[in-house]
Amino acid sequence: MLPRSIERVLRRRTQRVRVYFGTQQVTVDLLAGWRRQLLRGVSQSIGGAGGLDGAIAALGEALRALRAEAGDLRGLACDVVLADAWIIYDVVAIDLLRVSPRAAGAAVAATLEDVAGVHPGSLAVRWQWQGDGRGVFAMAVPRSTLGKLKAAFAAAGLTLKSVTGEFVAVYNAQRSAFTGHRVVFAVGREAGAQIAVLIDGVIRATRFELGGGDTVGLSSAAAGVMRARGDDTTAPTDYVLDAMPEDGHAAHDPRWARVRPPSWVKARRRAATH
Amino acid sequence: MVPQRLVIDFVAPPAPAGFGRALLALAALAVVAGGAQFAIAWHAYRQEKAELVSVMQRGAVPVVDSARRSASNAAGLQSAGTVARGLTAPWPDLLQSIETIRNKDVALQIIEPIAARQSVRITADARHFAAMLEYLEQLQGRALSDVVLTSHQVQVQQPGAPIRFQVQAKWGGGAVTPSPAASAASPTQASNADPARGPR
Numbered sequence: 001m002l003p004r005s006i007e008r009v010l011r012r013r014t015q016r017v018r019v020y021f022g023t024q025q026v027t028v029d030l031l032a033g034w035r036r037q038l039l040r041g042v043s044q045s046i047g048g049a050g051g052l053d054g055a056i057a058a059l060g061e062a063l064r065a066l067r068a069e070a071g072d073l074r075g076l077a078c079d080v081v082l083a084d085a086w087i088i089y090d091v092v093a094i095d096l097l098r099v100s101p102r103a104a105g106a107a108v109a110a111t112l113e114d115v116a117g118v119h120p121g122s123l124a125v126r127w128q129w130q131g132d133g134r135g136v137f138a139m140a141v142p143r144s145t146l147g148k149l150k151a152a153f154a155a156a157g158l159t160l161k162s163v164t165g166e167f168v169a170v171y172n173a174q175r176s177a178f179t180g181h182r183v184v185f186a187v188g189r190e191a192g193a194q195i196a197v198l199i200d201g202v203i204r205a206t207r208f209e210l211g212g213g214d215t216v217g218l219s220s221a222a223a224g225v226m227r228a229r230g231d232d233t234t235a236p237t238d239y240v241l242d243a244m245p246e247d248g249h250a251a252h253d254p255r256w257a258r259v260r261p262p263s264w265v266k267a268r269r270r271a272a273t274h
Numbered sequence: 275m276v277p278q279r280l281v282i283d284f285v286a287p288p289a290p291a292g293f294g295r296a297l298l299a300l301a302a303l304a305v306v307a308g309g310a311q312f313a314i315a316w317h318a319y320r321q322e323k324a325e326l327v328s329v330m331q332r333g334a335v336p337v338v339d340s341a342r343r344s345a346s347n348a349a350g351l352q353s354a355g356t357v358a359r360g361l362t363a364p365w366p367d368l369l370q371s372i373e374t375i376r377n378k379d380v381a382l383q384i385i386e387p388i389a390a391r392q393s394v395r396i397t398a399d400a401r402h403f404a405a406m407l408e409y410l411e412q413l414q415g416r417a418l419s420d421v422v423l424t425s426h427q428v429q430v431q432q433p434g435a436p437i438r439f440q441v442q443a444k445w446g447g448g449a450v451t452p453s454p455a456a457s458a459a460s461p462t463q464a465s466n467a468d469p470a471r472g473p474r
Contacts, residue, residue: 126282139282146284163284175277201277 008075015039016077017066017158019059020166020264021149022046023085023191026055027264028062030070041268042066052086056148063156074157080149080164081264085191087165088116088123088140089206096133104136112140130202137203139165166262167194167206170242174259180238182231184222186256188243189265193218197225205229214250215241356390363389368445372396375412379405383438393444394418399429399436406439418443 018036020027029041044062047054067073092111094104109125116123124146127138146163153160170187178185183198192210195218196203205228209221218241223233239256244265365387372385372394384397396413400406406426414421426439 124284126284128280128282131278137280137282141284150285160285162286164282168280168282171277172279175279178277179275198277201275203277 008072012075012077016079016161017073018264019062019078019080019153020083021055021059021080021086022083022189023050023055025267026058026062027268028059028066029264029268030066030073038263040066040070042069043268043270045270052145052148056152059149059152060155063152063158067156072157076158077161078153078158079162080153080160081166081169081262082141082163083189083191084165084167084187084194084208085189086141086145087167088112089165089167089194089196089208090115090138090140091130091135091203091206092127092138093135096129108136108138109140112138116140118142132200132202135202135204137206139168141165167196170262171196173262174240174242177240177257177259178238180236182235183238183240184226185240186218186222186242188218188241193221193243195222195225197222197229197231199231215253215256216251219253219255363387363392364445368394372413375409377405377409377412380409381436391444393420393442395424396441396443397438398441399438401434401436403437406437410441413441413443418445420444 015030015032016036018029018031020029023046025043025045027041027043030039031037032039042062042065044058044065046058063073090108090112092108094107096104099107105125105127108127109123110120112125113120113123122143123140124143125138125140127136129136149163150160166189167187171185174185178198178201181200184195185198186193186195186209192208194206194208196206198204205225207221207225209218211217219239222239226233226237237255239253240259241256242259242261244261245258368387369385373382379401381399382396383399384395386395386397387393388395398406398409400409406423410421410423421441421443424440424442426437429436429438
Protein backbone atom coordinates (compact mmCIF):
# COMPACT_ATOMS: atom_id res chain seq x y z
CA MET A 1 0.00 0.00 0.00
CA LEU A 2 1.34 3.41 -0.98
CA PRO A 3 1.95 6.06 1.66
CA ARG A 4 -0.76 8.70 1.77
CA SER A 5 1.55 11.48 0.57
CA ILE A 6 2.45 9.53 -2.58
CA GLU A 7 -1.20 8.77 -3.23
CA ARG A 8 -1.95 12.46 -2.97
CA VAL A 9 0.82 13.36 -5.41
CA LEU A 10 -0.34 10.71 -7.89
CA ARG A 11 -3.91 11.94 -7.62
CA ARG A 12 -2.86 15.51 -8.32
CA ARG A 13 -1.04 14.30 -11.40
CA THR A 14 -3.82 12.14 -12.80
CA GLN A 15 -7.06 13.78 -11.73
CA ARG A 16 -8.58 17.20 -12.22
CA VAL A 17 -11.86 18.93 -11.54
CA ARG A 18 -14.00 20.52 -14.22
CA VAL A 19 -16.68 23.01 -13.27
CA TYR A 20 -19.50 24.21 -15.48
CA PHE A 21 -20.73 27.46 -14.01
CA GLY A 22 -24.16 27.80 -15.60
CA THR A 23 -27.04 30.14 -14.97
CA GLN A 24 -29.50 27.54 -13.73
CA GLN A 25 -27.17 24.88 -12.44
CA VAL A 26 -23.56 24.26 -11.55
CA THR A 27 -21.92 20.96 -12.46
CA VAL A 28 -18.70 19.73 -10.87
CA ASP A 29 -16.96 16.70 -12.41
CA LEU A 30 -13.96 14.72 -11.26
CA LEU A 31 -12.00 13.58 -14.32
CA ALA A 32 -9.13 11.14 -14.62
CA GLY A 33 -6.31 10.57 -17.08
CA TRP A 34 -5.38 12.35 -20.26
CA ARG A 35 -8.68 11.28 -21.83
CA ARG A 36 -10.52 13.10 -19.07
CA GLN A 37 -12.64 10.11 -18.13
CA LEU A 38 -15.53 11.05 -15.86
CA LEU A 39 -15.14 9.46 -12.43
CA ARG A 40 -17.85 11.32 -10.53
CA GLY A 41 -20.08 14.26 -11.22
CA VAL A 42 -22.45 16.37 -9.18
CA SER A 43 -24.96 19.00 -10.33
CA GLN A 44 -26.46 21.65 -8.11
CA SER A 45 -29.38 23.83 -9.11
CA ILE A 46 -29.07 27.52 -8.51
CA GLY A 47 -31.61 28.74 -5.99
CA GLY A 48 -34.74 30.64 -6.79
CA ALA A 49 -33.14 34.05 -6.39
CA GLY A 50 -30.45 33.08 -8.89
CA GLY A 51 -27.83 35.64 -9.73
CA LEU A 52 -24.16 35.46 -8.98
CA ASP A 53 -24.52 34.91 -5.25
CA GLY A 54 -26.94 32.05 -5.80
CA ALA A 55 -24.58 30.50 -8.35
CA ILE A 56 -21.60 30.84 -6.01
CA ALA A 57 -23.61 29.21 -3.25
CA ALA A 58 -24.57 26.37 -5.60
CA LEU A 59 -20.91 25.96 -6.55
CA GLY A 60 -19.97 25.64 -2.89
CA GLU A 61 -22.68 23.01 -2.37
CA ALA A 62 -21.57 21.03 -5.43
CA LEU A 63 -17.93 21.09 -4.35
CA ARG A 64 -18.87 19.90 -0.87
CA ALA A 65 -20.97 17.09 -2.34
CA LEU A 66 -18.17 15.95 -4.61
CA ARG A 67 -15.68 16.03 -1.72
CA ALA A 68 -18.04 13.90 0.33
CA GLU A 69 -18.16 11.32 -2.46
CA ALA A 70 -14.66 11.41 -3.92
CA GLY A 71 -12.57 12.49 -0.96
CA ASP A 72 -10.25 15.40 -0.48
CA LEU A 73 -10.03 17.61 -3.57
CA ARG A 74 -7.33 19.93 -2.27
CA GLY A 75 -4.46 20.51 -4.66
CA LEU A 76 -6.29 19.21 -7.73
CA ALA A 77 -6.18 21.29 -10.89
CA CYS A 78 -9.48 22.88 -11.85
CA ASP A 79 -10.82 23.99 -15.23
CA VAL A 80 -13.85 26.26 -15.20
CA VAL A 81 -16.26 26.84 -18.06
CA LEU A 82 -18.47 29.89 -17.56
CA ALA A 83 -21.86 29.94 -19.25
CA ASP A 84 -21.99 32.64 -21.89
CA ALA A 85 -24.64 34.55 -19.96
CA TRP A 86 -21.92 35.51 -17.45
CA ILE A 87 -19.64 36.82 -20.16
CA ILE A 88 -19.56 39.60 -22.73
CA TYR A 89 -18.10 38.78 -26.14
CA ASP A 90 -17.36 41.22 -28.89
CA VAL A 91 -15.47 41.58 -32.15
CA VAL A 92 -13.53 44.85 -32.33
CA ALA A 93 -12.13 46.11 -35.63
CA ILE A 94 -8.50 47.14 -35.05
CA ASP A 95 -5.73 46.98 -37.62
CA LEU A 96 -2.86 44.87 -36.34
CA LEU A 97 -0.33 46.82 -38.43
CA ARG A 98 -1.37 50.26 -37.16
CA VAL A 99 -2.03 49.73 -33.47
CA SER A 100 0.37 48.47 -30.81
CA PRO A 101 -0.81 45.59 -28.60
CA ARG A 102 -0.94 47.89 -25.55
CA ALA A 103 -3.12 50.46 -27.35
CA ALA A 104 -5.26 47.67 -28.79
CA GLY A 105 -5.80 46.23 -25.30
CA ALA A 106 -6.91 49.62 -24.00
CA ALA A 107 -9.26 50.10 -26.95
CA VAL A 108 -10.77 46.63 -26.57
CA ALA A 109 -11.32 47.10 -22.83
CA ALA A 110 -12.94 50.50 -23.41
CA THR A 111 -15.20 49.06 -26.11
CA LEU A 112 -16.39 46.17 -23.93
CA GLU A 113 -16.93 48.44 -20.91
CA ASP A 114 -18.95 50.73 -23.14
CA VAL A 115 -21.02 47.81 -24.43
CA ALA A 116 -21.61 46.54 -20.88
CA GLY A 117 -22.23 50.04 -19.51
CA VAL A 118 -19.83 49.60 -16.60
CA HIS A 119 -17.08 51.68 -15.04
CA PRO A 120 -13.63 51.64 -16.62
CA GLY A 121 -11.46 48.93 -15.17
CA SER A 122 -14.35 46.91 -13.77
CA LEU A 123 -14.03 44.14 -16.38
CA ALA A 124 -11.40 41.47 -16.71
CA VAL A 125 -10.81 41.47 -20.48
CA ARG A 126 -9.03 38.87 -22.59
CA TRP A 127 -8.64 39.11 -26.37
CA GLN A 128 -6.70 37.78 -29.32
CA TRP A 129 -6.00 38.89 -32.85
CA GLN A 130 -8.13 37.33 -35.52
CA GLY A 131 -6.55 35.41 -38.35
CA ASP A 132 -6.75 38.31 -40.83
CA GLY A 133 -5.03 40.76 -38.45
CA ARG A 134 -7.82 43.32 -38.85
CA GLY A 135 -9.69 42.76 -35.65
CA VAL A 136 -9.76 41.06 -32.29
CA PHE A 137 -12.12 38.64 -30.63
CA ALA A 138 -12.57 39.58 -27.00
CA MET A 139 -14.34 38.30 -23.92
CA ALA A 140 -14.85 39.98 -20.58
CA VAL A 141 -16.28 39.19 -17.20
CA PRO A 142 -16.81 41.52 -14.23
CA ARG A 143 -13.79 41.50 -11.95
CA SER A 144 -16.11 41.03 -9.00
CA THR A 145 -17.48 37.82 -10.52
CA LEU A 146 -14.01 36.50 -11.21
CA GLY A 147 -12.89 37.42 -7.70
CA LYS A 148 -15.79 35.59 -6.07
CA LEU A 149 -15.15 32.52 -8.21
CA LYS A 150 -11.47 32.49 -7.30
CA ALA A 151 -12.33 32.83 -3.65
CA ALA A 152 -14.76 29.90 -3.83
CA PHE A 153 -12.16 27.66 -5.46
CA ALA A 154 -9.46 28.78 -3.07
CA ALA A 155 -11.73 27.86 -0.17
CA ALA A 156 -12.11 24.38 -1.63
CA GLY A 157 -8.32 24.09 -2.04
CA LEU A 158 -8.50 23.72 -5.80
CA THR A 159 -5.83 25.16 -8.12
CA LEU A 160 -7.41 27.18 -10.90
CA LYS A 161 -5.80 26.30 -14.23
CA SER A 162 -8.30 27.71 -16.66
CA VAL A 163 -11.40 29.91 -16.66
CA THR A 164 -12.96 30.47 -20.03
CA GLY A 165 -16.30 31.05 -21.68
CA GLU A 166 -18.50 28.24 -22.90
CA PHE A 167 -18.62 29.71 -26.41
CA VAL A 168 -14.81 29.63 -26.58
CA ALA A 169 -14.62 26.03 -25.33
CA VAL A 170 -17.31 24.79 -27.73
CA TYR A 171 -15.94 26.82 -30.64
CA ASN A 172 -12.51 25.23 -30.18
CA ALA A 173 -14.06 21.78 -30.04
CA GLN A 174 -16.20 22.28 -33.15
CA ARG A 175 -14.15 24.67 -35.31
CA SER A 176 -13.13 21.94 -37.76
CA ALA A 177 -16.75 21.95 -38.94
CA PHE A 178 -16.66 25.65 -39.87
CA THR A 179 -15.19 25.27 -43.33
CA GLY A 180 -17.80 27.10 -45.38
CA HIS A 181 -17.32 30.62 -46.72
CA ARG A 182 -20.05 31.93 -44.41
CA VAL A 183 -20.94 30.13 -41.20
CA VAL A 184 -23.38 31.04 -38.44
CA PHE A 185 -22.51 29.24 -35.24
CA ALA A 186 -24.68 29.33 -32.14
CA VAL A 187 -24.32 27.90 -28.64
CA GLY A 188 -27.79 27.71 -27.16
CA ARG A 189 -28.41 27.24 -23.45
CA GLU A 190 -31.23 27.96 -21.00
CA ALA A 191 -30.46 31.64 -20.60
CA GLY A 192 -29.94 32.35 -24.27
CA ALA A 193 -27.77 31.71 -27.31
CA GLN A 194 -24.39 33.12 -28.22
CA ILE A 195 -24.38 33.64 -31.97
CA ALA A 196 -21.32 34.27 -34.12
CA VAL A 197 -20.99 34.95 -37.84
CA LEU A 198 -17.81 33.66 -39.46
CA ILE A 199 -16.60 34.70 -42.90
CA ASP A 200 -13.70 32.64 -44.28
CA GLY A 201 -12.89 31.27 -40.84
CA VAL A 202 -12.78 34.65 -39.11
CA ILE A 203 -15.39 35.70 -36.55
CA ARG A 204 -16.88 38.91 -37.94
CA ALA A 205 -19.71 39.53 -35.49
CA THR A 206 -21.21 38.07 -32.35
CA ARG A 207 -24.32 38.62 -30.29
CA PHE A 208 -26.03 37.11 -27.27
CA GLU A 209 -29.70 36.40 -27.85
CA LEU A 210 -31.70 36.16 -24.66
CA GLY A 211 -34.14 33.32 -24.07
CA GLY A 212 -34.00 29.64 -24.95
CA GLY A 213 -35.51 30.15 -28.37
CA ASP A 214 -36.08 27.70 -31.16
CA THR A 215 -34.09 27.43 -34.37
CA VAL A 216 -36.47 29.75 -36.18
CA GLY A 217 -35.83 32.40 -33.55
CA LEU A 218 -32.10 31.77 -33.85
CA SER A 219 -32.27 32.16 -37.61
CA SER A 220 -34.02 35.46 -37.17
CA ALA A 221 -31.39 36.62 -34.66
CA ALA A 222 -28.58 35.49 -36.99
CA ALA A 223 -30.16 37.40 -39.87
CA GLY A 224 -30.21 40.46 -37.64
CA VAL A 225 -26.48 40.09 -36.93
CA MET A 226 -25.71 39.75 -40.64
CA ARG A 227 -27.93 42.68 -41.56
CA ALA A 228 -26.16 44.85 -38.99
CA ARG A 229 -22.90 44.04 -40.80
CA GLY A 230 -24.41 44.85 -44.16
CA ASP A 231 -24.20 41.25 -45.34
CA ASP A 232 -26.57 39.67 -47.80
CA THR A 233 -28.82 37.52 -45.63
CA THR A 234 -29.90 35.39 -48.58
CA ALA A 235 -26.35 34.34 -49.49
CA PRO A 236 -25.43 30.66 -48.98
CA THR A 237 -24.67 30.12 -45.30
CA ASP A 238 -23.86 27.11 -43.12
CA TYR A 239 -25.82 27.11 -39.86
CA VAL A 240 -24.27 25.13 -37.00
CA LEU A 241 -25.94 24.81 -33.63
CA ASP A 242 -24.78 23.43 -30.31
CA ALA A 243 -27.89 23.12 -28.17
CA MET A 244 -29.96 20.56 -26.34
CA PRO A 245 -32.64 19.00 -28.59
CA GLU A 246 -35.86 20.96 -28.91
CA ASP A 247 -39.15 19.54 -27.84
CA GLY A 248 -41.58 18.57 -30.55
CA HIS A 249 -43.64 21.74 -30.22
CA ALA A 250 -40.84 24.21 -30.95
CA ALA A 251 -40.66 25.84 -34.38
CA HIS A 252 -37.89 24.24 -36.40
CA ASP A 253 -35.64 25.65 -39.12
CA PRO A 254 -34.12 22.77 -41.10
CA ARG A 255 -31.06 24.81 -42.17
CA TRP A 256 -29.44 24.32 -38.77
CA ALA A 257 -26.99 21.41 -38.45
CA ARG A 258 -26.69 20.25 -34.86
CA VAL A 259 -23.43 19.23 -33.23
CA ARG A 260 -23.27 17.19 -30.07
CA PRO A 261 -23.24 19.42 -26.98
CA PRO A 262 -20.30 19.04 -24.59
CA SER A 263 -20.58 16.59 -21.74
CA TRP A 264 -20.80 19.28 -19.06
CA VAL A 265 -24.22 20.39 -20.31
CA LYS A 266 -25.86 17.16 -19.23
CA ALA A 267 -26.97 17.34 -15.60
CA ARG A 268 -25.39 14.88 -13.15
CA ARG A 269 -26.94 13.42 -10.07
CA ARG A 270 -28.27 16.20 -7.89
CA ALA A 271 -26.29 17.07 -4.80
CA ALA A 272 -28.18 16.64 -1.55
CA THR A 273 -29.11 20.02 -0.11
CA HIS A 274 -28.03 20.81 3.41
CA MET B 275 -10.08 26.81 -44.13
CA VAL B 276 -10.37 25.80 -40.48
CA PRO B 277 -10.72 28.80 -38.15
CA GLN B 278 -7.90 29.52 -35.75
CA ARG B 279 -8.13 28.26 -32.18
CA LEU B 280 -9.25 30.72 -29.52
CA VAL B 281 -6.68 30.78 -26.73
CA ILE B 282 -8.21 33.36 -24.44
CA ASP B 283 -8.51 32.47 -20.76
CA PHE B 284 -9.10 34.52 -17.61
CA VAL B 285 -6.39 32.80 -15.54
CA ALA B 286 -4.13 30.77 -17.84
CA PRO B 287 -1.33 32.60 -19.61
CA PRO B 288 -1.77 32.73 -23.37
CA ALA B 289 -0.56 29.56 -25.01
CA PRO B 290 2.27 29.90 -27.48
CA ALA B 291 1.07 30.42 -31.00
CA GLY B 292 1.08 27.59 -33.49
CA PHE B 293 4.11 29.07 -35.23
CA GLY B 294 6.00 29.18 -31.96
CA ARG B 295 5.16 25.58 -31.21
CA ALA B 296 6.24 24.52 -34.67
CA LEU B 297 9.48 26.46 -34.27
CA LEU B 298 10.08 24.83 -30.90
CA ALA B 299 9.48 21.38 -32.40
CA LEU B 300 11.86 22.15 -35.27
CA ALA B 301 14.50 23.39 -32.87
CA ALA B 302 14.17 20.25 -30.76
CA LEU B 303 14.45 18.15 -33.91
CA ALA B 304 17.54 20.07 -35.00
CA VAL B 305 19.15 19.57 -31.61
CA VAL B 306 18.48 15.82 -31.76
CA ALA B 307 19.77 15.58 -35.34
CA GLY B 308 22.85 17.63 -34.44
CA GLY B 309 23.52 15.39 -31.47
CA ALA B 310 23.25 12.29 -33.63
CA GLN B 311 25.59 13.79 -36.24
CA PHE B 312 28.07 14.69 -33.55
CA ALA B 313 27.94 11.20 -32.08
CA ILE B 314 28.57 9.65 -35.49
CA ALA B 315 31.41 12.07 -36.24
CA TRP B 316 32.94 11.49 -32.82
CA HIS B 317 32.79 7.74 -33.30
CA ALA B 318 34.45 8.03 -36.71
CA TYR B 319 37.09 10.34 -35.27
CA ARG B 320 37.90 7.91 -32.49
CA GLN B 321 38.08 5.04 -34.96
CA GLU B 322 40.39 6.95 -37.31
CA LYS B 323 42.54 8.04 -34.44
CA ALA B 324 42.90 4.49 -33.18
CA GLU B 325 43.75 3.32 -36.68
CA LEU B 326 46.33 6.05 -37.07
CA VAL B 327 47.95 5.19 -33.77
CA SER B 328 48.04 1.55 -34.75
CA VAL B 329 49.63 2.41 -38.12
CA MET B 330 52.20 4.64 -36.50
CA GLN B 331 53.08 1.89 -34.08
CA ARG B 332 53.52 -0.59 -36.92
CA GLY B 333 55.33 1.98 -39.07
CA ALA B 334 53.50 0.88 -42.19
CA VAL B 335 50.75 2.11 -44.43
CA PRO B 336 47.47 0.41 -43.57
CA VAL B 337 45.95 -1.91 -46.10
CA VAL B 338 42.59 -0.41 -46.77
CA ASP B 339 39.93 -2.88 -47.60
CA SER B 340 38.72 -1.92 -51.04
CA ALA B 341 35.20 -2.97 -50.18
CA ARG B 342 35.09 -0.47 -47.36
CA ARG B 343 36.30 2.38 -49.50
CA SER B 344 33.34 4.34 -50.60
CA ALA B 345 32.81 5.61 -54.10
CA SER B 346 33.28 9.18 -52.93
CA ASN B 347 36.62 8.29 -51.37
CA ALA B 348 37.77 6.66 -54.60
CA ALA B 349 36.74 9.69 -56.61
CA GLY B 350 38.48 11.93 -54.12
CA LEU B 351 41.66 9.92 -54.31
CA GLN B 352 41.61 10.00 -58.10
CA SER B 353 41.10 13.74 -58.09
CA ALA B 354 43.88 14.20 -55.56
CA GLY B 355 46.18 12.05 -57.69
CA THR B 356 45.48 14.20 -60.75
CA VAL B 357 46.24 17.35 -58.82
CA ALA B 358 49.40 15.84 -57.38
CA ARG B 359 50.64 14.79 -60.82
CA GLY B 360 49.94 18.28 -62.12
CA LEU B 361 51.85 19.84 -59.26
CA THR B 362 54.84 17.51 -59.52
CA ALA B 363 55.26 17.92 -63.30
CA PRO B 364 58.43 19.85 -64.22
CA TRP B 365 56.57 22.56 -66.16
CA PRO B 366 59.16 25.34 -65.86
CA ASP B 367 61.99 23.17 -67.10
CA LEU B 368 59.85 21.68 -69.85
CA LEU B 369 58.67 25.04 -71.18
CA GLN B 370 62.11 26.56 -70.93
CA SER B 371 63.55 23.61 -72.81
CA ILE B 372 61.03 23.92 -75.67
CA GLU B 373 61.24 27.69 -75.92
CA THR B 374 65.03 27.71 -76.16
CA ILE B 375 64.97 25.81 -79.46
CA ARG B 376 66.28 28.28 -82.01
CA ASN B 377 64.64 27.95 -85.39
CA LYS B 378 63.91 31.16 -87.25
CA ASP B 379 61.54 29.39 -89.68
CA VAL B 380 59.22 27.95 -87.02
CA ALA B 381 56.81 29.92 -84.83
CA LEU B 382 55.55 28.17 -81.71
CA GLN B 383 51.80 28.63 -81.31
CA ILE B 384 50.42 26.42 -78.55
CA ILE B 385 51.87 24.14 -75.87
CA GLU B 386 49.29 21.84 -74.23
CA PRO B 387 50.64 19.77 -71.38
CA ILE B 388 48.69 16.56 -70.60
CA ALA B 389 49.77 15.70 -67.07
CA ALA B 390 47.75 12.50 -66.83
CA ARG B 391 49.68 10.95 -69.74
CA GLN B 392 52.95 12.75 -69.07
CA SER B 393 52.93 14.13 -72.57
CA VAL B 394 52.78 17.47 -74.30
CA ARG B 395 51.07 18.58 -77.50
CA ILE B 396 52.80 21.35 -79.43
CA THR B 397 51.25 23.36 -82.23
CA ALA B 398 53.54 25.47 -84.42
CA ASP B 399 53.75 27.14 -87.83
CA ALA B 400 56.68 26.37 -90.13
CA ARG B 401 57.72 28.39 -93.15
CA HIS B 402 58.47 25.17 -95.13
CA PHE B 403 58.71 21.40 -94.68
CA ALA B 404 62.42 21.41 -94.08
CA ALA B 405 62.00 23.80 -91.17
CA MET B 406 59.28 21.60 -89.71
CA LEU B 407 61.43 18.49 -89.87
CA GLU B 408 64.37 20.34 -88.44
CA TYR B 409 62.20 21.47 -85.54
CA LEU B 410 61.12 17.88 -84.87
CA GLU B 411 64.71 16.82 -84.71
CA GLN B 412 65.50 19.66 -82.37
CA LEU B 413 62.65 18.67 -80.09
CA GLN B 414 63.75 15.08 -80.02
CA GLY B 415 67.31 15.97 -79.39
CA ARG B 416 66.55 18.55 -76.76
CA ALA B 417 63.93 17.54 -74.33
CA LEU B 418 61.36 14.96 -75.24
CA SER B 419 60.88 11.31 -76.15
CA ASP B 420 58.41 9.62 -78.51
CA VAL B 421 58.17 12.76 -80.61
CA VAL B 422 55.38 12.15 -83.14
CA LEU B 423 54.09 14.49 -85.82
CA THR B 424 50.34 14.00 -85.49
CA SER B 425 49.14 16.40 -88.18
CA HIS B 426 50.22 19.11 -90.61
CA GLN B 427 48.39 21.36 -93.02
CA VAL B 428 49.43 24.07 -95.43
CA GLN B 429 47.63 27.31 -94.60
CA VAL B 430 47.09 28.46 -98.18
CA GLN B 431 44.91 31.38 -97.21
CA GLN B 432 47.51 32.93 -94.97
CA PRO B 433 50.35 35.03 -96.35
CA GLY B 434 53.40 32.93 -97.12
CA ALA B 435 51.32 29.70 -96.94
CA PRO B 436 52.89 28.42 -93.67
CA ILE B 437 52.55 24.82 -92.55
CA ARG B 438 50.51 24.44 -89.33
CA PHE B 439 51.66 21.23 -87.63
CA GLN B 440 51.02 19.41 -84.35
CA VAL B 441 53.52 17.32 -82.46
CA GLN B 442 52.92 15.02 -79.52
CA ALA B 443 55.75 13.93 -77.29
CA LYS B 444 56.40 12.42 -73.88
CA TRP B 445 58.34 14.14 -71.19
CA GLY B 446 58.31 11.43 -68.52
CA GLY B 447 60.78 8.64 -67.81
CA GLY B 448 63.77 10.91 -67.39
CA ALA B 449 63.49 12.23 -70.94
CA VAL B 450 63.09 15.83 -69.85
CA THR B 451 66.15 17.89 -70.16
CA PRO B 452 65.67 20.91 -67.96
CA SER B 453 67.94 23.22 -69.90
CA PRO B 454 70.32 23.23 -72.81
CA ALA B 455 73.15 23.21 -70.34
CA ALA B 456 71.70 20.20 -68.60
CA SER B 457 71.04 18.62 -71.97
CA ALA B 458 74.62 19.05 -72.93
CA ALA B 459 75.69 17.60 -69.62
CA SER B 460 73.63 14.43 -70.12
CA PRO B 461 73.61 13.45 -73.78
CA THR B 462 72.34 9.96 -73.01
CA GLN B 463 68.94 11.33 -72.21
CA ALA B 464 68.61 12.95 -75.61
CA SER B 465 69.80 9.83 -77.36
CA ASN B 466 66.99 7.84 -75.76
CA ALA B 467 64.41 9.77 -77.77
CA ASP B 468 62.84 8.08 -80.82
CA PRO B 469 63.39 9.65 -84.20
CA ALA B 470 60.61 11.71 -85.62
CA ARG B 471 58.21 9.79 -87.83
CA GLY B 472 57.67 12.63 -90.21
CA PRO B 473 54.47 13.95 -91.72
CA ARG B 474 51.65 11.53 -92.46
